[in-house]
Amino acid sequence: xxxxxxxxxxxxxxxxxxxxxxxxxxxxxxxxxxxxxxxxxxxxxxxxxxxxxxxxxxxxxxxxxxxxxxxxxxxxxxxxxxxxxxxxxxxxxxxxxxxxxxxxxxxxxxxxxxxxxxxxxxxxxxxxxxxxxxxxxxxxxxxxxxxxxxxxxxxxxxxxxxxxxxxxxxxxxxxxxxxxxxxxxxxxxxxxxxxxxxxxxxxxxxxxxxxxxxxxxxxxxxxxxxxxxxxxxxxxxxxxxxxxxxxxxxxxxxxxxxxxxxxxxxxxxxxxxxxxxxxxxxxxxxxxxxxxxxxxxxxxxxxxxxxxxxxxxxxxxxxxxxxxxxxxxxxxxxxxxxxxxxxxxxxxxxxxxxxxxxxxxxxxxxxxxxxxxxxxxxxxxxxxxxxxxxxxxx
Numbered sequence: 388x389x390x391x392x393x394x395x396x397x398x399x400x401x402x403x404x405x406x407x408x409x410x411x412x413x414x415x416x417x418x419x420x421x422x423x424x425x426x427x428x429x430x431x432x433x434x435x436x437x438x439x440x441x442x443x444x445x446x447x448x449x450x451x452x453x454x455x456x457x458x459x460x461x462x463x464x465x466x467x468x469x470x471x472x473x474x475x476x477x478x479x480x481x482x483x484x485x486x487x488x489x490x491x492x493x494x495x496x497x498x499x500x501x502x503x504x505x506x507x508x509x510x511x512x513x514x515x516x517x518x519x520x521x522x523x524x525x526x527x528x529x530x531x532x533x534x535x536x537x538x539x540x541x542x543x544x545x546x547x548x549x550x551x552x553x554x555x556x557x558x559x560x561x562x563x564x565x566x567x568x569x570x571x572x573x574x575x576x577x578x579x580x581x582x583x584x585x586x587x588x589x590x591x592x593x594x595x596x597x598x599x600x601x602x603x604x605x606x607x608x609x610x611x612x613x614x615x616x617x618x619x620x621x622x623x624x625x626x627x628x629x630x631x632x633x634x635x636x637x638x639x640x641x642x643x644x645x646x647x648x649x650x651x652x653x654x655x656x657x658x659x660x661x662x663x664x665x666x667x668x669x670x671x672x673x674x675x676x677x678x679x680x681x682x683x684x685x686x687x688x689x690x691x692x693x694x695x696x697x698x699x700x701x702x703x704x705x706x707x708x709x710x711x712x713x714x715x716x717x718x719x720x721x722x723x724x725x726x727x728x729x730x731x732x733x734x735x736x737x738x739x740x741x742x743x744x745x746x747x748x749x750x751x752x753x754x755x756x757x758x759x760x761x762x763x764x765x766x767x768x769x770x771x772x773x774x775x776x777x778x779x780x781x
Contacts, residue, residue, distance in 0.1 A: 424543035453485035563597030632721030
């Protein structure tokens, strides 16, 4: 699994009112003035994009298809999660009818802010697209356009998810939403399917355009501003305190009222050092959703300068502890008598103290993040997310 962008590269576009479209209110995302949506009747632009299969895919590859549907989708968007199964069905239901369905990620991961990652386990990088395709068993072509945004700009893709449907002559006959409700059980109009069915039957598409809701395309052009969540993180101090058996006993009971991630690590532990940056990224992604992180170093007290230097290097704004005694076994027993001395050792506690995730050894970061997401309740703007992530753990 690839690392998220470091703070030196982590940028986000200025937030606009259209960003509020990431929710269940079905608020329309407006087209970007610099990237107008391709007009109905226009020819499909050529493209050459790398897929998660490592191959380069072009327009000519689909020349034999009676209909070509280009769906814009991505990893991080909550609406993309809810439409994942519907895109999969669209691909499977029509592949034997002469319809080619391809999916394109329009976003550069450096443009996605930490707050926008709060409902996702992955960013929008090509490497993490590959991770998603493998983990979610995606069979359809999943292509990356986040660097050049060539196809994205030529089509004027507004948001994810969005679909463009071309006929056999590769003229655009429909663009807009996949259907009329991100809640699958509330759908009344299958807009994309209606357009595809009309073209296969030789009929005119009666509804050629529909409004799009979802997550706005993260354009690489235009004015960009620092990620406001990152600015808060960088303003937080890095500290380390000495821990005692009494502190660890309280920590084990989790009286914080939030989901709590606890990681035992050491500077002399290679796997601990390797996974620590992504552990901090995980905390940054979800801390706005009432998730805390406590990092406990098992280094000897005399190593405090080295521990603090490591924490500063990683700008670890989590709660950080260092063993206050050389008697590591006694301190460990105060937290968990069954705990071995091996690190890393990681646990995720629910607000009531239940253990939701436990790992002796290297963290399965994807599983950890999905466990966090599966145990965070939906809010009014993100209905269906908890159920989606709970299903992903099965």
